[in-house]
Amino acid sequence: MSEESQVFKRQGFGTDVDLAPPFGLLIVDFVNGFADPAIFGGGNIASAIASTQPLLQHARHSGWPVAHSRIVFADDGADHNVFSRKVPGMLTLRENCHASAIVPELAPIAGELVVRKTVPSAFFGTMLAAWLTQHGVSTLLVAGCVTSGCVRASVVDAMSLGFTPLVLTDCVGDRAIGPHDASLFDMQQKYAMVMNSQAALALCSQAVSGN
Template identity: 75%
Template sequence: MNSELDTYARQGFGADLPLKPPYGLLIVDFVNGFADPAVFGGGNIPAAIDRTVGLLRAARERGWAVAHSRIVYADDGADHNIFSLKVPAMLTLKEREHRSAIVPELAPAAGELVVRKTVPSAFFGTPLTQWLTQRGVQTVLVAGAVTSGCVRASVVDAMSWGFRPVVLSDCVGDRAIAPHDASLFDMAQKYAAVMKRDEALALAADGGRQG
């Protein structure tokens, strides 16, 4: 890994991305189906959900804009697309299905946006960009599942729309650890700041300065 890091550093990747207020929190697809190893879950997702409970509490206490995302397909599958063609079981995520509901411990509060989507990114084809922009958000802290899929896609789009993404490495999870670790490395080199929850919360409280 050291030789790989040297290669990335030599080519100019991995620069610091300072946090800049105002802040927002995006929780990607922490729904019952992704919490259940028998459906779409497994790996370190349960631990990431546990860590996100405290993160969400802190974001609310600080008055941050908070958004959640869910994958929700039409009851008749009329919006069947390439994502569900590749992963047909995604079509089981309907509006009223238990597996598509946000886990109870992270249930949205009044005033928090809930984005429904049928593709990996929480930004693509949704009002999330405008909603965050209207609230002046500059830095988006990201939690959710899965690291290598919908989290990564949302982070790339956040960066593309001009937000500063901060991936909270202990608040994102994947059904397999190898793609989780690889995606954290990749995002840290190209698209986002990657750090643990408590470090990010401390930096945000200190104005975003990094040592």
């Protein structure tokens, strides 16, 4: 165990929490622009998209509420904000822009919520929390990108709003691995349960069966 990990453990961080049903799935910003290394992608985002495909199939088969998020700015840039000032290219993500569309392999189906946002968190200024509450979600599985940005922001807000976030290490990606790893560590210590999708789905099945 690293010296940093020992400090967190000694101070009582990283405690496991129960994963109670009902479960829901949030897929953050897996859009064409973040799948393309020439635009906003790179790192391990492509592999995270691939790993999310069977996860999404499982969620649909299990009847879980599924929500997706996209970054979508107004065509005239009227909603230009601090986020787009820090990353001006975000303003190219508009409603009918190919880069802002969810990747075809994870395309939403009828009954799944699509949240449009102009800030990192999928919760801030959207109806996501109300929708998840309406569907009775207790534990929220989280996939998407980027781990150090919109995923982390969404996880912090999910926890703050009373959902138990479960971050799937193989289903989240970042354009750089250093921030990805650091953010997974940080979320595990403070805000969420963090594990790979295979382990997560096994625990979810155990929780549902009562074993």
